[in-house]
Amino acid sequence: MSGAGASRKVPPDALxxxxxxxxxxxxxDENAGRWVREHGAGAVVQRLRRDSEPPLPGIGPRRWxxxxxxxxxxxxxxxxxxxxxxxxRFVCPGDTEWPGQLDDLGDARxxxxxxxxxxxxxxxxxxxxxxxxxxxCTEYGAHMAATLAAALAEEGWVVVSGGAYGVDGAAxxxxxxxxxxxxxxxxxxxxxxxPRGHAQLIDRIxxxxxxxxxxxxxxxxxxxxxxxxxxxxxxxxxxxxxxEAAHRSGSLSTARAARRxxxxxxxxxxxxxxxxxxxVHDLLRQDAVLVxxxxxxxxxxxxxxxxxxxxRGPVLPRDLLEPRARAVLSALPGPRAARADEIARxxxxxxxxxxxxxxxxxxxxxVERHGDGWKLTRQAMMTxxxxxxxx
Amino acid sequence: MSGAGASRKVPPDALxxxxxxxxxxxxxDENAGRWVREHGAGAVVQRLRRDSEPPLPGIGPRRWxxxxxxxxxxxxxxxxxxxxxxxxRFVCPGDTEWPGQLDDLGDARxxxxxxxxxxxxxxxxxxxxxxxxxxxCTEYGAHMAATLAAALAEEGWVVVSGGAYGVDGAAxxxxxxxxxxxxxxxxxxxxxxxPRGHAQLIDRIxxxxxxxxxxxxxxxxxxxxxxxxxxxxxxxxxxxxxxEAAHRSGSLSTARAARRxxxxxxxxxxxxxxxxxxxVHDLLRQDAVLVxxxxxxxxxxxxxxxxxxxxRGPVLPRDLLEPRARAVLSALPGPRAARADEIARxxxxxxxxxxxxxxxxxxxxxVERHGDGWKLTRQAMMTxxxxxxxx
Numbered sequence: 001m002s003g004a005g006a007s008r009k010v011p012p013d014a015l016x017x018x019x020x021x022x023x024x025x026x027x028x029d030e031n032a033g034r035w036v037r038e039h040g041a042g043a044v045v046q047r048l049r050r051d052s053e054p055p056l057p058g059i060g061p062r063r064w065x066x067x068x069x070x071x072x073x074x075x076x077x078x079x080x081x082x083x084x085x086x087x088x089r090f091v092c093p094g095d096t097e098w099p100g101q102l103d104d105l106g107d108a109r110x111x112x113x114x115x116x117x118x119x120x121x122x123x124x125x126x127x128x129x130x131x132x133x134x135x136x137c138t139e140y141g142a143h144m145a146a147t148l149a150a151a152l153a154e155e156g157w158v159v160v161s162g163g164a165y166g167v168d169g170a171a172x173x174x175x176x177x178x179x180x181x182x183x184x185x186x187x188x189x190x191x192x193x194x195p196r197g198h199a200q201l202i203d204r205i206x207x208x209x210x211x212x213x214x215x216x217x218x219x220x221x222x223x224x225x226x227x228x229x230x231x232x233x234x235x236x237x238x239x240x241x242x243x244e245a246a247h248r249s250g251s252l253s254t255a256r257a258a259r260r261x262x263x264x265x266x267x268x269x270x271x272x273x274x275x276x277x278x279x280v281h282d283l284l285r286q287d288a289v290l291v292x293x294x295x296x297x298x299x300x301x302x303x304x305x306x307x308x309x310x311x312r313g314p315v316l317p318r319d320l321l322e323p324r325a326r327a328v329l330s331a332l333p334g335p336r337a338a339r340a341d342e343i344a345r346x347x348x349x350x351x352x353x354x355x356x357x358x359x360x361x362x363x364x365x366x367v368e369r370h371g372d373g374w375k376l377t378r379q380a381m382m383t384x385x386x387x388x389x390x391x
Numbered sequence: 392m393s394g395a396g397a398s399r400k401v402p403p404d405a406l407x408x409x410x411x412x413x414x415x416x417x418x419x420d421e422n423a424g425r426w427v428r429e430h431g432a433g434a435v436v437q438r439l440r441r442d443s444e445p446p447l448p449g450i451g452p453r454r455w456x457x458x459x460x461x462x463x464x465x466x467x468x469x470x471x472x473x474x475x476x477x478x479x480r481f482v483c484p485g486d487t488e489w490p491g492q493l494d495d496l497g498d499a500r501x502x503x504x505x506x507x508x509x510x511x512x513x514x515x516x517x518x519x520x521x522x523x524x525x526x527x528c529t530e531y532g533a534h535m536a537a538t539l540a541a542a543l544a545e546e547g548w549v550v551v552s553g554g555a556y557g558v559d560g561a562a563x564x565x566x567x568x569x570x571x572x573x574x575x576x577x578x579x580x581x582x583x584x585x586p587r588g589h590a591q592l593i594d595r596i597x598x599x600x601x602x603x604x605x606x607x608x609x610x611x612x613x614x615x616x617x618x619x620x621x622x623x624x625x626x627x628x629x630x631x632x633x634x635e636a637a638h639r640s641g642s643l644s645t646a647r648a649a650r651r652x653x654x655x656x657x658x659x660x661x662x663x664x665x666x667x668x669x670x671v672h673d674l675l676r677q678d679a680v681l682v683x684x685x686x687x688x689x690x691x692x693x694x695x696x697x698x699x700x701x702x703r704g705p706v707l708p709r710d711l712l713e714p715r716a717r718a719v720l721s722a723l724p725g726p727r728a729a730r731a732d733e734i735a736r737x738x739x740x741x742x743x744x745x746x747x748x749x750x751x752x753x754x755x756x757x758v759e760r761h762g763d764g765w766k767l768t769r770q771a772m773m774t775x776x777x778x779x780x781x782x
Contacts, residue, residue: 285680
């Protein structure tokens with residue numbers, strides 16, 4: 001599941017079409033999204049590749065020429081090869097790893113995502129929260145981001161952020177420091193850590209978690225790409241927490257996107273005298289919920305209604321689990337909690353891989369975090385005893 | 392209007408009955424409030440005074456004996472005399488100075504209020520906001536209380552608080568420092584400054600503003616009297632702002648009372664790491680509105696609907712104004728703003744008295760604050776020109 005193409009259901013040609021479009025179309029282009037929805041990716045690619053084709057409806061000749069110029073330079077097979085060399089895979093609608101909640105973005109849905117890291121994006125996104133905020137945060141903001149991320153990770157939640165300096169970095173580090181799961185969604189190619197000063201951090205996230213980007217290998221971030229990226233963070237997660245943000249801070253756009261998508265929006269209060277909390281306070285004066293600790297965040301995002309696997313017990317029978325997840329599940333010692341390194345030895349895999357599987361199993365209702373360790377859920381133990389899935 | 396009995400409409404006997412009950416019955420006693428409502432204050436006093444009378448319905452013999460013992464020692468004529476010597480007056484339902492919004496308290500409505508200070512309680516309460524919070528507040532809390540109070544005072548709002556150390560004291564001082572209006576509602580006799588360390592502050596409030604208490608002269612505060620007092624702060628004002636409060640802080644009871652009474656409840660956020668903001672954050676996670684400056688408070692409490700005098704122009708014609716208020720109004724130089732000391736000289740009164748009248752005129756829609764000074768409202772100038780009240 002972690003190599004490019006593993007468990008894939010999308011036919012190779014359709015995959016290449018979307019890789020091609022991912023190179024030609026800017027992220028979040030709703031016109032392009034509409035063409036793909038109405039005509040199919042293949043038809044759009046053909047129109048862009050053939051000299052004699054007229055522009056697609058609703059697009060001016062100048063913009064069409066721009067897309068055509070990019071299309072001439074696109075080489076999807078090479079992009080896939082470069083990605084594979086960099087340990088990246090291309091995940092798109094139809095894949096088993098595609099996070100279905102991104103479909104809420106409508107025609108602004110990404111054409112696909114380039115993904116680095118051992119975990120399954122779909123599984124991890126099921127129980128994830130976004131922690132975002134100011135790049136130039138205060139010590140208080142960094143402290144809150146790290147503390148909340150660590151506590152969320154300890155409760156088995158995946159922390160999603162944008163890999164930036166300040167709040168984002170503190171959130172990623174807080175989750176990693178707690179031995180937890182974190183996802184960085186970049187506004188550039190997932191092979192190109194940005195900002196440069198976070199190269200090590202982002203590589204570490206790619207080893208222990210996931211680094212995700214809409215843009216194909218080698219692409220640089222631009223101001224508009226940061227804003228457009230934020231909708232992916234909002235859509236992937238069950239809710240967005242803004243830790244510190246000045247008036248007009250970019251991180252507020254993540255919260256606004258979350259609100260539009262019907263996700264929970266939350267804010268961490270700060271001193272009324274702090275300009276770096278002013279944007280958060282604006283949100284809180286609208287409809288965001290004030291949160292001061294991880295329990296308050298989980299109280300909100302954990303109310304998953306019908307989706308909540310822990311209410312119904314495991315959502316997939318053991319036999320249908322992916323083999324490596326089954327191996328990790330078998331390595332769990334039963335009612336007592338075990339640490340990830342111990343489980344990894346039992347499952348004959350690396351600790352990073354074991355953690356990735358444990359978070360998937362968490363999403364499926366099989367295991368739960370318990371302090372530093374992991375153990376079977378009560379429902380999973382009942383299933384093991386009775387051989388039946390509880391309902 | 393500032394001496395005991397001035398402008399009074401309540402007959403002397405009825406006044407003495409309520410002074411008597413104010414000495415015998417604990418503040419907030421809803422049973423006693425119901426007796427007074429059902430039988431009248433005079434009948435309740437007679438029952439308490441006569442040996443042979445059976446207890447009032449719904450009261451045990453032991454409690455009845457307690458009230459009877461207090462009734463034996465009560466001497467309302469002496470209480471009134473002591474109060475007058477201390478510059479205090481007794482204001483009760485039926486008086487022109489009685490703030491009608493206290494009637495929202497139902498049977499827990501005060502039997503009357505002992506008032507020290509030159510201003511008219513009813514007029515001042517019309518445009519007032521409560522600022523309350525922790526006694527052991529942080530520097531941040533004291534700073535916010537003082538800043539908000541000063542800014543509210545500069546906008547012509549009256550700042551009501553409880554006279555305590557910490558947030559309360561900072562709020563009173565902030566309003567006084569801005570040359571503004573402030574009211575201290577005490578949990579003891581209004582002649583007995585509490586806490587002792589605030590004796591000077593409370594005396595200054597009595598000179599420039601108002602010191603108010605439900606309890607008759609000489610009475611001490613008790614823990615339950617503090618809590619019961621908070622309902623008066625909540626009911627007098629258009630909204631309550633909690634500046635800092637730990638979990639279970641007494642000042643939260645003011646906010647809860649405000650909510651029950653349909654007043655606005657507001658909270659000033661602080662760091663999520665501060666235990667002294669935890670109680671405020673709890674409120675904000677319920678239905679209180681987050682506020683960070685005076686403009687946000689006024690945006691909420693200033694929406695007075697039909698009550699708003701500035702929308703309809705002056706609510707009382709000039710001829711019906713109290714003579715001293717009319718003198719102050721005549722001393723206003725017209726369209727330009729004048730300082731209170733200048734107006735006081737023109738009206739041949741003290742500056743404190745001029746400020747008291749100016750706040751009354753503000754409540755009535757005649758004048759407005761403008762930076763350090765006061766000027767006629769646009770509507771007042773139109774009235775002066777046309778001789779008609781605008782509507």
